[in-house]
Amino acid sequence: MHTNSLYQEVILDHNRKPRNYGKLDHASHHAVGHNPLCGDRLNIALQLDNDQINDIAFEGESCAICKASASMMTAAVKGKSRSDAETLIHEFRELATGKLDANHPNHLGRLTVFSGIRDLPTRVKCAILPWHTLHAALNSLDNASTESNNDSAQTTASD
């Protein structure tokens, strides 16, 4: 139990002042993420041009972990290519579920602040929801859910 290390200043800061929060006027892709266990809901909209994420925004009701994760995620993927974003999605899921050690080579940078979540299984879904939703948006699926059958690329509506 390392909850102290989880609620670090960077996470609290992104919760207080979420980056890229709001709507996007010219979104080409969007998805709604939902955690039926706690009722959290997240909208992610992005503008994809030549496989590059030119702009991205999110909004919704969620806990601090989810909101900070969404905020830092949007900051991390903005300007990146779709495949770079998919790499980050994959690595973040691996980090949160304890399959990727933050000390091993990865592209997550400051996102490794979420590595403590692996010790709180009930909160892993909070951190992962934005990434599920981004994946759904990039793949033109309308809905993402933390209760989908697996962690692979097959995220669809399930509740």
Add this chain to the structure above:
Amino acid sequence: MIMNLTNASLKAEAASAFDLEKIRTDFPILKLKIDGKPLIYLDNAASSQMPQQVIDRLVRYQTTQHANINRAVHYLSEVATMEYHNARCKLQQFVNAREDREIIFTSGTTDSINLVMHGYGRKFIKAGDEIILTTLEHHSNIVPWQMLANEKGAKIRVVPINNNGELEVDEYEKLFNERTKFVGLIHVSNALGTINPIKRMIDFAHQHGVPVLIDGAQAAPHITVDVQALDCDFYAFSAHKLCGPTGVGILYGKAALLEAMQPFKGGGDMIASVTFEETIYNTIPHKFEAGTPPIAAAIGFGAAIDYLTTIGIESIAAYELSLLNYATECLNNIPGVKIIGTAAEKTAVLSFTIDGIHPHDIGTILNQDGIAVRTGHHCAQPVMQRFNVPATSRASFAFYNKKTDVDALAAGIKTVQKVFL
């Protein structure tokens, strides 16, 4: 006779002196440290802890008394059968049922409600009939009736609640008409702690010839239940909220109703005779106890009932009320904290929100201080919708909690607020 008097006077003595420190030593788990901090267990509405007396009973059963029941002629089978029956009789006395055969062992409250839905509902509820439920119901007393309504073409009517989380009984009475065929009613709200005026509501339903099922999961641990005085038709609760094991509960049902119902599950023990042409069902309670029941858990349930009645439900209720009043005052004194559910009659349940902070974050940070609360919708989403919150944090107290547990909760809430300042 002398034995009985001695037992009675011992019980009276125990009931008059509510010895908190002695009680706390009965619960080994209360010695546990969470991350080096003493456990402060405030999730009793989800499941209560088990005293050594019940643990010992389970060990004694498994060590010296276990066999399958109602079958063999050998010694162990006879002992196990007798002890299982004794447990049923303890439950009969606990709820003051007329007969022991009116007590059905189930896997818990949910199973009990499903038994009534299948056994009574599927036989007697028809297309166009109406079932009355309340906004306070746990999902377990909503979903089975929705399944039945969908299957039969019946309709669910819902009793609203006021801003304090109390049922609007006048509205309940207005819902009755000639199509009303069943009432499902929670005795005490798991999400808010509201104690509902079930006696009045049962009487009103009976004036219309409508049977009433009471979900007593949150009431039986805190309120004396007398099914004859209530005149309810069914009453359901689980052992694990009464210091007993998981996996067992009871359904009380009036004998005439249980006899008229169809079986829920088919299998061994619930039959009188079987051929491939026809099966003749056993008498109650066996008709509803197909297969090998949770024998050990039922016997542990009996031991838990012994433990609680020795302390006395009235003493427990009085002490828990003092805890509730103290905790309500403490939380009301913290700016930004809002208690959801302020009924005049409540058990020791405090559902609350903190301005600007999500319940899951509250729960995780309280856990840092060893404080166990429940966060979420408490399987009562209609209640959450009524108060326009996605979720709450819920502290629920038991008779082994102490005032300093409340102090720790209040301090923990202030820590949470500091983190998110």
